[in-house]
Amino acid sequence: MKTIQLSPPQPTAIPNQNRIDIPSSVGKGGIDILPFASGLQLMFVDMQLKQPTVFQGFLEKPSVCFGFCLKGKFHYRPSCLDQPFTVNAGDSGFFYYPRSVEAFEKATDKQRLRIHLILESEHLFKVVHGDEDRFYPVLKSIEKKTPCRIGHNITPVMRAVLYQMLHCPYHGMTRQLFLEGKAMELLSHKMEQLKSGSISGTPMKSSDTERIHQAAQLLVHDLEHPPNIMTLANSVGLNRNKLHLCFRQVFGLSPFEFLRNQRLQTAMVLLQDSEINVTQAAMMVGYSNMSYFTRSFKSMFGITPSHLRKSPSTAPPN
Known part of the structure; x- marks a missing residue:
């Protein structure tokens, strides 16, 4: 070496x-x-x-x-x-x-x-x-x-x-x-x-960290029909406030922000597949409003989904 x-x-x-x-x-x-x-x-x-x-x-x-x-x-x-x-x-x-x-x-x-x-x-x-x-x-x-x-x-x-x-x-x-x-x-x-x-001043319990990763898996399991915040909190045994606090400590994002970003990243991967068009990609990750999907996508990646669809080589690498 x-x-x-x-x-x-x-x-x-x-x-x-x-x-x-x-x-x-x-x-x-x-x-x-x-x-x-x-x-x-x-x-x-x-x-x-x-x-x-x-x-x-x-x-x-x-x-x-x-x-x-x-x-x-x-x-x-x-x-x-x-x-x-x-x-x-x-x-x-x-x-x-x-x-x-x-x-x-x-x-x-x-x-x-x-x-x-x-x-x-x-x-x-x-x-x-x-x-x-x-x-x-x-x-x-x-x-x-x-x-x-x-x-x-x-x-x-x-x-x-x-x-x-x-x-x-x-x-x-x-x-x-x-x-x-x-x-x-x-x-x-x-x-x-x-x-x-550093909000809590002390490290998170390992059991709470495991619950947050479980919550993240539940959110991405079905991007089209994810659980609402109360259902998610109950599913992992945390109250709503603690779910938000611990989610930010682990991921630096709220559960909603995490879900949105996962949806948009999944849409980007789908759009790199020549068989998937913009509307199909949006629907598959839970967006029914195409204008909102386009604005969110461009805000995150600096490129519209239709532009990416036409020029997949400009997409960021995975």
């Missing part, structure tokens, strides 16, 4: 964008880095590896990072943490490293696709100004300069924003504005996930 030390980023022909290319001996692709005037930095990691590879790099200054792994699996070992951890496709995480650190990343899958949001800690305090109590566990780690990692899943609404960023239709300054706006939108979803995960 090869060990590669990542080189410093270099300017590209695209204004305000730097890049780190990986050596051709290990694969193709690299890391694109876009700094924004807001202080937020966007990083795209897109690589095709020929073999499992260990990447060695340095984080030059204390930073807050939000990571979203769309494809690939890797093992990460920063020097400031006692134990390494594994990240799989579909994982998201919040990271805080209070000092410059050396990090080793062992990539075991050939394809890697990730997006990171990076900002300095003082910018995070500005973001949460006036709502500090809801983010106390996170802010406490930063104030005490204690390394911190909090793992979550990528929610459906986050995934939609991520793929809109990957398939940005614009160029030049318009692209810069679009990506900065989407980065801020993604940050808002991630902060809401962090906030909802």
